[in-house]
Structures are given as C-alpha cells and as structure tokens.
Amino acid sequence: MKFGMRKPSLKMAIGYMPGHLKELAAGELQKKGVKILNDTITGQVHRDRILLTGDSPLASNALGRLAVETLLGE
Numbered sequence: 078m079k080f081g082m083r084k085p086s087l088k089m090a091i092g093y094m095p096g097h098l099k100e101l102a103a104g105e106l107q108k109k110g111v112k113i114l115n116d117t118i119t120g121q122v123h124r125d126r127i128l129l130t131g132d133s134p135l136a137s138n139a140l141g142r143l144a145v146e147t148l149l150g151e
Contacts, residue, residue, distance in 0.1 A: 118133040120136045
C-alpha cells in the first residue's frame with residue numbers, strides 16, 4: 078500500500094505505519110525472539126496462546142471472529 082506524503086495524519090488514522098517504522102518495530106521484536114510471520118498485507122490473523130494479531134486493517138473482520146472463538150473457548 079503506498080500513500081503520498083500529503084496527509085500523514087490520515088495515514089496514521091487508518092492504521093498505516095510508514096515503512097521505516099515497520100522495520101524498526103519488527104527489528105526490535107525479532108531481537109526479543111518474536112518470529113515475524115508475514116511481510117505483506119493480506120488480512121492474515123494469527124493466534125499464539127492468548128495473543129491475537131492481524132497484519133493490517135484488512136484483518137479486522139477475521140480478527141473479530143478469532144477473538145470470539147478464543148473467548149468462547151472454540
């Protein structure tokens with residue numbers, strides 16, 4: 078996803094994080110032993126014990142469904 082630099086506040090409001098910040102965050106997490114599962118925006122979700130994550134705003138519906146399944150104990 079590529080956005081022009083004219084509306085930085087809009088980008089942050091929709092969940093977009095500029096590329097250099099993503100790499101910084103991912104690098105720090107990897108130093109702590111976190112395995113990064115993907116590097117694209119596909120709507121992918123993942124559950125690791127009680128941590129639920131999604132790769133982008135596209136994952137919101139699937140993440141909600143995963144949260145309900147998790148809370149109800151599947």
